[in-house]
Amino acid sequence: xxxxxxxxxxxxxxxxxxxxxxxxxxxxxxxxxxxxxxxxxxxxxxxxxxxxxxxxxxxxxxxxxxxxxxxxxxxxxxxxxxxxxxxxxxxxxxxxxxxxxxxxxxxxxxxxxxxxxxxxxxxxxxxxxxxxxxxxxxx
Amino acid sequence: xxxxxxxxxxxxxxxxxxxxxxxxxxxxxxxxxxxxxxxxxxxxxxxxxxxxxxxxxxxxxxxxxxxxxxxxxxxxxxxxxxxxxxxxxxxxxxxxxxxxxxxxxxxxxxxxxxxxxxxxxxxxxxxxxxxxx
Numbered sequence: 611x612x613x614x615x616x617x618x619x620x621x622x623x624x625x626x627x628x629x630x631x632x633x634x635x636x637x638x639x640x641x642x643x644x645x646x647x648x649x650x651x652x653x654x655x656x657x658x659x660x661x662x663x664x665x666x667x668x669x670x671x672x673x674x675x676x677x678x679x680x681x682x683x684x685x686x687x688x689x690x691x692x693x694x695x696x697x698x699x700x701x702x703x704x705x706x707x708x709x710x711x712x713x714x715x716x717x718x719x720x721x722x723x724x725x726x727x728x729x730x731x732x733x734x735x736x737x738x739x740x741x742x743x744x745x746x747x748x749x
Numbered sequence: 750x751x752x753x754x755x756x757x758x759x760x761x762x763x764x765x766x767x768x769x770x771x772x773x774x775x776x777x778x779x780x781x782x783x784x785x786x787x788x789x790x791x792x793x794x795x796x797x798x799x800x801x802x803x804x805x806x807x808x809x810x811x812x813x814x815x816x817x818x819x820x821x822x823x824x825x826x827x828x829x830x831x832x833x834x835x836x837x838x839x840x841x842x843x844x845x846x847x848x849x850x851x852x853x854x855x856x857x858x859x860x861x862x863x864x865x866x867x868x869x870x871x872x873x874x875x876x877x878x879x880x881x882x
């Protein structure tokens with residue numbers, strides 16, 4: 611398995627555990643009188659699982675298992691591949707922190723950080739698509 | 750991979766990029782006011798990523814890697830059901846994403862895609878070899 615796939619898959623597993631942990635805390639927020647910030651963590655919880663766990667796991671396994679591009683560049687452009695994993699995780703982490711904070715106290719963090727998080731993740735999706743597209747080969 | 754699988758995977762990649770772009774717009778709208786109409790894109794965002802990206806990718810990869818004994822028995826019928834599933838799934842995602850009165854029609858078309866996909870794959874779910882798990 612290539613190193614980048616290992617990073618993807620390990621990060622995906624961390625998001626799985628962390629996402630379920632946030633989901634549990636959110637469910638227990640009222641009965642256990644946990645911080646109100648958790649009540650605003652619903653979208654972050656969902657995206658930790660669908661982006662951080664499922665999509666990231668797909669990216670990692672596809673990067674590993676899809677047919678080779680060329681003998682010289684078996685897994686496509688390495689710079690794009692590295693940028694993809696960095697942008698995906700940086701964007702998602704930023705969202706997970708900023709979105710609940712702003713929903714709880716809008717003045718706590720500037721709104722443009724959410725735009726930055728969204729753009730980073732969209733660029734990650736584009737990078738993955740560009741890199742994997744030539745590896746989708748008809749045989 | 751078979752041609753139909755390649756189309757499924759390419760279709761899923763298009764929905765991935767489109768769905769994440771809509772998601773970026775929605776997230777931006779939470780931080781910077783972009784107008785109240787932006788929230789109407791949420792349905793398309795969810796549909797493109799859940800059905801267009803994830804479900805479509807799973808279908809494409811399954812058609813690619815599942816055992817092919819049943820395909821050899823009836824290759825024409827098998828190909829037709831797979832292509833039909835591809836066409837119906839993408840038509841369904843587009844209809845649901847357009848929203849309004851088209852959502853119901855899109856969901857029905859997606860049921861047709863799921864049925865066609867199941868008809869294609871059913872016979873290929875077979876014990877081709879021994880497995881430890």
